[in-house]
Amino acid sequence: MEASSDGRILLFVAIGIALFVAGRKFQLMLNAWRDWRKAVEGLPKLRSTAWGGVGTMFRVGVVAALVFVVATMVNRHI
Template sequence: MESVDGRVILFIIVGGVLFLLGRRVQLMAMMWQSWKDAVKAVPARRKVAFGSVRHVLKLALVAALVLWAVVHVGRFM
């Protein structure tokens, strides 16, 4: 009888180990997919970031022109 009990315990242990291994593989696959999606999103985010920088530079140029105009209008009046 003991050999049968030992086999049952062994099957339970092997089943638990296979379950945990499967969960690890599933987690690894999900992380790999997330990493691939993040790498694909980099060019789009870079484009948006450079667009924002250009917009800020344009606003700074307009602000500088307005400041220059205010300073020079004060001199002429």
């Protein structure tokens, strides 16, 4: 039994839509891999920046604690 020309056209349209969707998914996958590579390349720089921020927070905390201790000692002697 031979398919009608309308059936063939619908089959080609369905195949075209499926290929279009598959192509878009493939393109999104390639973009995700590219973005992932860029993110992984930036990790060492981000890690060193984060540790620098931790060090700065530690130093600020130590200075704040010293100021608190000095203020407490001055308050006791007044």
